[in-house]
Structure formats: C-alpha cells, structure tokens
Amino acid sequence: MTSIKDVAKAAGVSTATVSRVLANKPPIRPETRERVMAAIAELNYRPNLVARSLRAQKSAKIGLVVSDIRNPFFTAIGRAVEDAAYEKGYSVLMCNTDENPEKEMLYLNLLHDENVAGIIFSPTNQFCTQAADFHFDIPTVLIDRSMQNKEADMVLLDNVSAAYELTEHLLANGYRKIAGLFGDASTTGPERSQGFKNALKANGLSPFSVEFVSPRIRSGFSAASALLQGADCPDAIFTSNSMLTAGAFQAIREFKMNIPGEIALVGFDVTEWGEFVDPPITVIAQPTEEIGRTAVELLFQRLSNPNRSARTVILKGNLLKRGSSAVRAK
Amino acid sequence: MTSIKDVAKAAGVSTATVSRVLANKPPIRPETRERVMAAIAELNYRPNLVARSLRAQKSAKIGLVVSDIRNPFFTAIGRAVEDAAYEKGYSVLMCNTDENPEKEMLYLNLLHDENVAGIIFSPTNQFCTQAADFHFDIPTVLIDRSMQNKEADMVLLDNVSAAYELTEHLLANGYRKIAGLFGDASTTGPERSQGFKNALKANGLSPFSVEFVSPRIRSGFSAASALLQGADCPDAIFTSNSMLTAGAFQAIREFKMNIPGEIALVGFDVTEWGEFVDPPITVIAQPTEEIGRTAVELLFQRLSNPNRSARTVILKGNLLKRGSSAVRAK
DNA sequence: TTGTAAGCGTTATCAT
DNA sequence: ATGATAACGCTTACAA
Numbered sequence: 059m060t061s062i063k064d065v066a067k068a069a070g071v072s073t074a075t076v077s078r079v080l081a082n083k084p085p086i087r088p089e090t091r092e093r094v095m096a097a098i099a100e101l102n103y104r105p106n107l108v109a110r111s112l113r114a115q116k117s118a119k120i121g122l123v124v125s126d127i128r129n130p131f132f133t134a135i136g137r138a139v140e141d142a143a144y145e146k147g148y149s150v151l152m153c154n155t156d157e158n159p160e161k162e163m164l165y166l167n168l169l170h171d172e173n174v175a176g177i178i179f180s181p182t183n184q185f186c187t188q189a190a191d192f193h194f195d196i197p198t199v200l201i202d203r204s205m206q207n208k209e210a211d212m213v214l215l216d217n218v219s220a221a222y223e224l225t226e227h228l229l230a231n232g233y234r235k236i237a238g239l240f241g242d243a244s245t246t247g248p249e250r251s252q253g254f255k256n257a258l259k260a261n262g263l264s265p266f267s268v269e270f271v272s273p274r275i276r277s278g279f280s281a282a283s284a285l286l287q288g289a290d291c292p293d294a295i296f297t298s299n300s301m302l303t304a305g306a307f308q309a310i311r312e313f314k315m316n317i318p319g320e321i322a323l324v325g326f327d328v329t330e331w332g333e334f335v336d337p338p339i340t341v342i343a344q345p346t347e348e349i350g351r352t353a354v355e356l357l358f359q360r361l362s363n364p365n366r367s368a369r370t371v372i373l374k375g376n377l378l379k380r381g382s383s384a385v386r387a388k
Numbered sequence: 389m390t391s392i393k394d395v396a397k398a399a400g401v402s403t404a405t406v407s408r409v410l411a412n413k414p415p416i417r418p419e420t421r422e423r424v425m426a427a428i429a430e431l432n433y434r435p436n437l438v439a440r441s442l443r444a445q446k447s448a449k450i451g452l453v454v455s456d457i458r459n460p461f462f463t464a465i466g467r468a469v470e471d472a473a474y475e476k477g478y479s480v481l482m483c484n485t486d487e488n489p490e491k492e493m494l495y496l497n498l499l500h501d502e503n504v505a506g507i508i509f510s511p512t513n514q515f516c517t518q519a520a521d522f523h524f525d526i527p528t529v530l531i532d533r534s535m536q537n538k539e540a541d542m543v544l545l546d547n548v549s550a551a552y553e554l555t556e557h558l559l560a561n562g563y564r565k566i567a568g569l570f571g572d573a574s575t576t577g578p579e580r581s582q583g584f585k586n587a588l589k590a591n592g593l594s595p596f597s598v599e600f601v602s603p604r605i606r607s608g609f610s611a612a613s614a615l616l617q618g619a620d621c622p623d624a625i626f627t628s629n630s631m632l633t634a635g636a637f638q639a640i641r642e643f644k645m646n647i648p649g650e651i652a653l654v655g656f657d658v659t660e661w662g663e664f665v666d667p668p669i670t671v672i673a674q675p676t677e678e679i680g681r682t683a684v685e686l687l688f689q690r691l692s693n694p695n696r697s698a699r700t701v702i703l704k705g706n707l708l709k710r711g712s713s714a715v716r717a718k
Numbered sequence: 719t720t721g722t723a724a725g726c727g728t729t730a731t732c733a734t
Numbered sequence: 735a736t737g738a739t740a741a742c743g744c745t746t747a748c749a750a
Contacts, residue, residue: 077728078736085736087736108438111438112438112439141484149495165479173437307664308664330661334634438743440745443746
C-alpha cells in the first residue's frame with residue numbers, strides 16, 4: 059500500500075505538503091504542487107479514507123436504515139438517497155432491519171462505530187417503544203415513519219390526508235362496504251387508518267372492518283382471504299402499503315373474484331406489478347425521489363448547522379386513479 | 389466520545405488490557421476481566437471501528453457493487469448477501485453503478501479506500517474492456533456476469549443451458565417465429581442468446597430476429613414495439629432479463645395483443661409483476677438466495693485462504709412454466 | 719498476568 | 735511556502 063509518506067519521499071517534500079496539495083489548501087507553490095501531483099500519479103496513490111476518517115472524526119458516508127429493501131418503496135428511496143449522496147461525494151451504507159428492533163439497534167450502533175456523518179432512518183414502532191431513550195448522537199433524519207417525543211428532522215407523508223383522499227375516491231365511485239388492512243409495524247398504518255376512518259365518518263359511514271397486521275405479503279393474503287370467505291363480503295379493500303396490497307391481490311385472485319366488479323382494491327406506493335396487472339391498481343403514489351433527496355438535503359443542512367431546531371417536511375401523496383377502483387357497476 | 393483510554397482509567401488498568409479483554413485474548417485474570425467489563429458497561433463504551441480498521445488494515449465490511457438496485461434480481465441478491473454477511477458479523481456497503489463504468493471504477497476505488505475485506509461485483513461489459521487491466525487487490529467475487537481473462541472467484545448461472553431450455557419449451561408448445569431480445573450491458577445477454585440460437589438450430593429453425601439493447605424497460609418497450617408493428621409479426625418474444633420482459637409486456641399491452649394467443653412472452657428472473665399478471669409470465673428463475681450466499685461463502689473462503697486457485701460456481705436456473713407460453717392454439 | 723510504547727495513514731498546529 | 739510533530743483510537747510485540 060502506497061501511503062502519503064511514499065508520495066512525500068518521491069516528491070522530495072514533507073507529508074504535510076502532500077496533504078495540503080490534496081486538500082487544495084494554499085499556500086502552496088505551483089511548482090511544488092506539480093511535483094507532488096506527479097508523484098501521486100506515478101505511484102498511483104490514493105488517500106486512505108480510514109486514516110482520514112480516524113483523524114477527522116468523521117467520514118463521507120451516510121447510513122440508510124430501512125426495514126426491507128425488497129419493499130419497492132424502500133428500494134426507490136434507496137436509489138434516491140444513493141443518487142443524492144453521490145452528487146455530494148458521499149457514499150451510502152445500506153442496512154436492512156427486517157422490521158426487527160434488535161437489528162435496528164445493531165445497525166445504528168454499527169453506523170455510529172463507523173463514524174458515519176449522518177443517518178437516514180425509518181424506525182419500527184417497537185424500536186420507538188423499546189428504545190424510547192435512544193440517543194442519536196449522530197445527525198439523523200427520520201423518513202416515512204415518525205417517532206414521538208423526538209426532536210429530530212423528518213420527512214413524512216401526509217398520511218391522514220392521503221388516506222382520506224383515497225377513501226373518498228372509493229366512496230365517490232360507489233363503494234360502501236370498505237375493509238381496511240393496515241400495517242402494524244410503524245406509525246404509517248395507524249395514521250392511514252385515521253384518514254380512512256375520518257373519510258368514512260364524514261360520509262356517515264363506518265368501516266366494514268379495520269385490521270392491523272404485519273406488513274408482509276403473506277399477512278395481507280391471510281387477512282384478505284378471511285374477509286373474502288366471510289358470509290358478508292366487503293365491496294372494496296383498502297390497504298396501507300404495497301406488501302399488503304400484493305397479498306390482498308393474491309387472495310382476490312385465489313377466490314377468482316373480479317376487480318373491480320366484485321371487489322375493488324386500493325393501496326399505497328407505486329409498484330411495477332400494480333401498473334401491469336389488469337385492471338391496474340389505484341394507489342397513493344409517494345414522491346420517493348423527493349423524499350430521498352429531501353432527507354439527504356436535511357441531513358446536510360444539519361451537518362452544516364448542528365444547532366438549528368428540528369424540521370419536519372411533510373409531502374403530499376399523489377392519487378393515481380386506476381381501474382381497480384373504477385366506478386362501481388349498478 | 390469515550391475511548392479505550394477512558395475505560396482503562398476507570399478500570400485502573402492499561403489500554404492493552406482492555407483491548408485484550410475485548411478481543412478475549414488470554415491470559416487475563418478473571419477478576420481484571422470483571423473490572424474491565426464493568427467499566428465498559430458503566431461508560432457505555434463502544435470500540436471505534438475506524439481506529440480498529442486502520443490498525444488492522446482491514447474491516448468487517450464487504451462491498452456489493454451492482455448495476456441497479458431496482459432490478460428485482462439485484463434487490464434479491466442484495467438481500468441474500470446482506471443476510472449471509474450479517475450472520476458472520478459483516479456489514480454490507482451497497483453500491484449502484486447504473487451500468488456506468490465510471491461509477492464502477494469510482495465505487496471499486498472507494499471500497500478499496502474503505503478497507504473493505506472483500507467485494508462482490510457484477511461488472512458491465514464496458515468495464516471489462518475499459519478496465520481489462522484493473523487489478524483487484526481486494527478479494528473479489530464476481531456474480532451474474534463473468535469477466536474474461538480474470539482469475540477470479542465467480543458465481544454464475546448456466547446461461548446457455550437455461551436459455552436453451554426456455555427456448556425448447558417455447559418450441560414444444562408450438563411457437564415457431566421467436567424473436568430474441570437480449571441485454572447488451574453484460575455477458576449474460578450474449579450467453580443467453582447463444583442458448584437461444586442453439587436450441588432453434590437443433591430444431592432446424594432460425595430466430596425470427598435477434599436484437600441487443602440496453603437492459604432498461606424503455607429499451608425493451610421500443611424494441612418490442614418495433615417487432616409488433618411490423619408486417620410480419622413474431623409469435624413469441626424471448627427476453628434475457630426482467631427489465632426487457634417488462635418493456636416487452638408493456639408494448640404487447642399497448643398493442644392490445646393477447647398473451648399467449650397472439651404472442652407468447654418469456655424471460656429471466658422472478659418478479660412480483662410476472663406472477664401477478666394474467667396470464668403470469670414464464671421465466672427462468674435464478675436461485676438468488678443461493679447466488680448471494682455462495683458469493684459470500686466464496687469470499688470468506690478466499691479470505692481465510694488467499695492463495696487457493698480461483699473457483700467458479702455455476703448454478704442452474706429453474707424453468708417456471710406459466711401461462712404466457714401456454715400451448716399455442718391452432 | 720499486565721504495562722509500555724510503537725505504529726497504522728492522515729491532518730492540523732506550530733515553527734521555521 | 736514548507737517541515738516537524740502530535741494526535742485520532744486501537745492492537746500487539748516486547749518488557750516487566
């Protein structure tokens with residue numbers, strides 16, 4: 059491994075000078091600079107980021123902690139964060155927690171130990187209770203899911219409004235017996251259920267049913283299956299995330315029911331499959347690119363100004379009306 | 389930041405002793421050990437991984453370099469690698485290259501600079517030509533895509549056989565005018581086209597067409613659209629990766645053609661949408677979990693034995709026969 | 719069984 | 735404009 063010493067020796071200067079050239083810190087004589095640059099090129103020298111990080115007590119890395127990279131929402135977020143970070147010369151350490159609070163703790167600690175500059179985190183409910191007193195000594199931006207009583211920067215969706223709008227859309231199209239299926243792992247499920255219930259109430263209705271299950275395809279499948287085989291069947295299923303939507307979709311197909319003729323289906327988040335099936339699925343599209351970019355933005359703002367008060371950015375979802383919730387036939 | 393010194397002071401021992409306790413390196417008196425552990429707990433001390441890495445000249449991180457995390461194949465690989473690494477106490481630095489050789493170089497260098505223990509890498513064709521002389525001084529396992537003339541560990545699919553089998557399946561079900569759409573960014577496209585052509589030849593047929601395009605949905609869409617609007621239209625489209633399959637699917641839908649009645653569609657890789665559409669899409673399923681785990685396995689074997697000769701593991705794809713290639717109606 | 723001290727590759731301070 | 739040197743937090747000979 060060629061180090062800064064080798065370069066210094068080759069260029070006939072001190073390591074301090076090499077360091078200055080690298081950091082572009084005047085004063086430096088153009089001529090010296092040349093010599094150093096030549097030596098660097100010659101030796102194919104690359105600064106050791108670990109040493110740099112140890113010395114500087116920070117690094118150009120940010121940690122991204124999400125529950126499941128296979129969830130298209132988080133995949134998209136990951137991509138957006140990666141792109142935004144890349145532009146600023148930062149790289150991303152991506153961590154999967156599997157909705158498991160232990161893994162969350164483990165990764166948060168790891169990131170700390172790795173000297174990351176900042177963390178973008180989407181916490182589970184369990185984490186929020188179990189680690190209520192967890193102290194973020196590294197600048198952290200929460201996304202998608204909020205934490206109570208934490209003074210932290212956040213980028214969230216206006217979940218209540220979005221769910222309200224989605225429910226109103228179902229109502230406007232003639233659905234009346236609407237079952238709600240919500241994720242139980244984070245704050246988004248309860249918030250979206252709130253909007254759902256509010257909309258129904260505002261129209262003098264009540265939910266056909268309200269259920270909270272783990273945000274997995276199979277949970278969505280089981281829950282929806284139970285609904286469909288009941289004597290009294292809903293005419294629409296409202297799901298709070300794409301895992302549940304997928305599970306419900308599978309269940310509906312299993313029962314060979316027609317969408318939306320026999321049952322409508324709506325949910326959250328853009329997925330490929332939701333666009334490709336016939337009819338395609340009506341969803342609230344989250345601005346993933348914007349969420350990711352904003353999170354990175356907020357992080358950098360905090361890095362440059364550690365003392366400013368916490369800021370919460372709330373973004374609006376975008377209702378994509380599609381076939382799965384078309385006007386109900388008489 | 390509490391360091392090893394603070395612990396040493398609190399426990400009334402030297403830093404060396406603390407270090408030994410941490411590393412569980414005898415000899416150490418149980419009593420001393422106790423005192424140190426107590427101090428660690430008391431101070432809430434966590435070792436600084438950066439310092440450790442600088443000192444040890446390595447770290448418990450592995451780099452994963454893939455072209456697009458949104459490609460479900462790579463998402464699945466990422467998950468598998470992450471899980472396997474986690475079990476061994478390693479964390480994963482996930483890097484997106486966007487099929488861009490510059491980004492590939494950049495990330496490879498970054499990983500080097502970060503002192504990662506090893507790299508799992510899926511290179512583009514361009515990288516292979518442009519960086520033919522790139523020297524991997526860090527243990528590296530190539531996955532999905534091979535590199536010529538490189539003595540490196542690899543985990544690959546038997547692409548030729550898989551494509552052969554997939555093509556035979558189409559032939560067995562009565563399709564004769566089969567268009568091939570292949571990715572041009574890596575070695576998989578050419579290899580799969582080989583199996584495709586071999587199978588046709590073995591049956592005294594030739595391809596309806598063979599085309600290489602960039603592995604993006606929109607490229608698949610354009611290429612397939614062109615095929616479908618021709619005066620002479622294929623009766624099946626064979627795609628070499630799920631991005632192209634998705635593009636072709638969109639094109640077919642745009643043309644309001646019936647699958648498989650008017651045109652069959654087959655491809656590679658399991659996707660959610662491919663299972664959910666009606667009829668679902670026939671594909672070669674790659675054993676992503678196994679690929680990821682094997683890559684990590686190979687990496688650790690090399691770490692513990694740097695001099696053994698390179699090993700290539702070739703896995704078999706699994707043909708999932710589904711409706712999109714059902715027996716052709718007369 | 720434990721302590722001392724050197725050194726991993728940087729950068730920043732203080733001289734020169 | 736440049737050089738010497740200490741320090742970042744840790745591990746590991748070597749000494750005691």
